[in-house]
Amino acid sequence: MSAPAFHKRLLSKFGAVFVAQAEQIGGVALLIWEIILHSFPPRLDGPETWRNLYRVGVKSFPIVAVTAILVGGIMVIQSGTYIEQYGAYGLLGWGAGYSIFREVGPIMIGLMFSGRVGANNTAELGTMKVTDQIDALRALAIDPIGYLVMPRVFTMIVMMFVLVVVGDFVALLGGAITSRYLLGVDMELFAWSVVTYIGLHDFLHGLYKAVAFGFAIAVISCHFGLGTKGGAVGVGRAVNSSVVGSAIAIFVIDYFITFIDS
Amino acid sequence: MIVVENITKFHSGRPVLDDVSLEIPDGSNLGLIGPGGAGKSLLLKIICALVRPDRGKVYIDDVDILSLDEVELAQLRFRIGMLFQNYALFDFMNVADNIAFPLRQGEKHTEAEIAVLVQGILDEVGLPNIGHQFPNELSGGMKKRVSFARAVLPEPPIMFYDDPTAGLDPVTSSKIFLLLKDMRDRRGVTSATISHDIQGIKDICDNFALLERGKLIFFGNRDAIEATDISIVRQFWDGFSLDELG
Numbered sequence: 174m175s176a177p178a179f180h181k182r183l184l185s186k187f188g189a190v191f192v193a194q195a196e197q198i199g200g201v202a203l204l205i206w207e208i209i210l211h212s213f214p215p216r217l218d219g220p221e222t223w224r225n226l227y228r229v230g231v232k233s234f235p236i237v238a239v240t241a242i243l244v245g246g247i248m249v250i251q252s253g254t255y256i257e258q259y260g261a262y263g264l265l266g267w268g269a270g271y272s273i274f275r276e277v278g279p280i281m282i283g284l285m286f287s288g289r290v291g292a293n294n295t296a297e298l299g300t301m302k303v304t305d306q307i308d309a310l311r312a313l314a315i316d317p318i319g320y321l322v323m324p325r326v327f328t329m330i331v332m333m334f335v336l337v338v339v340g341d342f343v344a345l346l347g348g349a350i351t352s353r354y355l356l357g358v359d360m361e362l363f364a365w366s367v368v369t370y371i372g373l374h375d376f377l378h379g380l381y382k383a384v385a386f387g388f389a390i391a392v393i394s395c396h397f398g399l400g401t402k403g404g405a406v407g408v409g410r411a412v413n414s415s416v417v418g419s420a421i422a423i424f425v426i427d428y429f430i431t432f433i434d435s
Numbered sequence: 436m437i438v439v440e441n442i443t444k445f446h447s448g449r450p451v452l453d454d455v456s457l458e459i460p461d462g463s464n465l466g467l468i469g470p471g472g473a474g475k476s477l478l479l480k481i482i483c484a485l486v487r488p489d490r491g492k493v494y495i496d497d498v499d500i501l502s503l504d505e506v507e508l509a510q511l512r513f514r515i516g517m518l519f520q521n522y523a524l525f526d527f528m529n530v531a532d533n534i535a536f537p538l539r540q541g542e543k544h545t546e547a548e549i550a551v552l553v554q555g556i557l558d559e560v561g562l563p564n565i566g567h568q569f570p571n572e573l574s575g576g577m578k579k580r581v582s583f584a585r586a587v588l589p590e591p592p593i594m595f596y597d598d599p600t601a602g603l604d605p606v607t608s609s610k611i612f613l614l615l616k617d618m619r620d621r622r623g624v625t626s627a628t629i630s631h632d633i634q635g636i637k638d639i640c641d642n643f644a645l646l647e648r649g650k651l652i653f654f655g656n657r658d659a660i661e662a663t664d665i666s667i668v669r670q671f672w673d674g675f676s677l678d679e680l681g
Binding site: 224297300301304305306308309311312313314315316 | 513
């Protein structure tokens with residue numbers, strides 16, 4: 174292949190990737206605009222909202238609890254070596270709690286949430302799209318954004334917030350148990366360290382992230398679900414894009430919130 | 436009166452509907468026939484503004500529906516019922532809730548009235564005891580009948596049926612065709628019906644249109660279609676093959 178032809182092909186491929194990414198970002202931006210428009214006045218379909226609260230929240234508790242308890246334990250194990258080296262047992266609760274509240278808790282639960290709830294949401298909406306269920310809603314004079322997207326956005330924000338609150342404390346419990354049985358540090362000392370050194374703003378910092386992650390996962394999973402094309406293969410592709418997009422969004426949002434609120 | 440003018444739609448640079456024009460007078464039923472992939476379902480979706488064409492106009496009672504915004508379209512769609520080719524039943528609702536869904540959105544009926552209406556239409560389509568079941572528990576033919584029940588129960592003045600008898604046995608098919616005939620004759624519904632069951636739609640449609648590869652090959656009433664010598668129309672109408680349909 175000649176050099177000009179190679180450059181042309183390279184440029185063409187780069188352009189196609191750029192256009193495809195720009196289309197996705199534009200699509201997400203448009204969906205956010207639609208969500209804003211549908212928020213005034215706020216109106217949620219009752220049965221659909223309850224169905225999603227159960228599906229998104231209640232069914233996520235077990236996996237979040239298991240993840241959180243292990244994360245808390247891992248935090249203690251990681252810092253345990255240095256704590257023992259310096260005999261700074263009074264800092265163990267602070268070390269674990271600070272990282273759980275501000276960073277690891279929201280990030281881990283966010284990633285679990287996007288993998289479980291976001292992927293499920295994209296698959297459900299994608300299947301509805303390729304089997305004409307979205308068109309059927311529109312044919313019945315039902316706005317899919319109001320009926321399907323708004324309850325999902327609401328429930329994902331609320332449940333991400335609730336799951337991070339619960340997950341944070343379950344992780345602390347996991348940390349306290351690990352510190353007691355692995356390092357021999359009393360749970361009272363662990364708790365004292367948490368209460369003494371960690372402020373409310375550390376806890377709230379993680380909750381800001383939880384709300385932002387919940388919104389991002391909801392918007393991205395709905396965007397890819399509603400944009401599904403090409404039958405079952407297309408649903409698989411959409412789920413993959415949704416999980417990858419949500420993970421990237423979680424880290425980008427985390428970076429900016431950490432930067433702003435530090 | 437529904438008027439379709441010069442509808443053209445491209446897909447990947449190729450026309451999938453090419454300058455299609457036709458009319459559906461009030462209270463009449465248009466039979467849309469043609470080979471698979473000819474653009475029949477797409478045309479129905481364009482007529483009820485679920486898909487926007489690249490060119491052309493659609494008028495329903497002199498209103499250019501493609502110029503309407505989403506709020507105005509929603510008002511219009513209360514007057515339109517659509518039976519989808521692949522059922523389009525909501526997976527997360529049971530059969531009774533699927534059928535009741537448009538009535539609940541209309542907010543004109545009590546729950547007790549809705550329950551009676553749902554049971555009535557289920558009896559009519561021959562599925563009296565499946566209200567509690569979910570779509571994934573039903574056969575294709577049962578889904579089709581449930582989808583039909585959901586579409587017709589609100590009694591919209593305009594109906595589009597996309598292959599209403601696909602996958603049904605001959606007895607149930609004839610029953611569905613009788614229901615379609617009743618919708619037109621007794622309720623004065625303006626409708627369009629896609630079907631590959633030519634014998635079935637011969638008696639329930641007033642006009643016929645044949646699409647092939649996105650082009651309108653024939654449009655006329657029963658006398659005209661019986662008199663035409665267009666080869667592909669004859670093959671479809673008489674049910675035999677002279678050569679490859681393509």
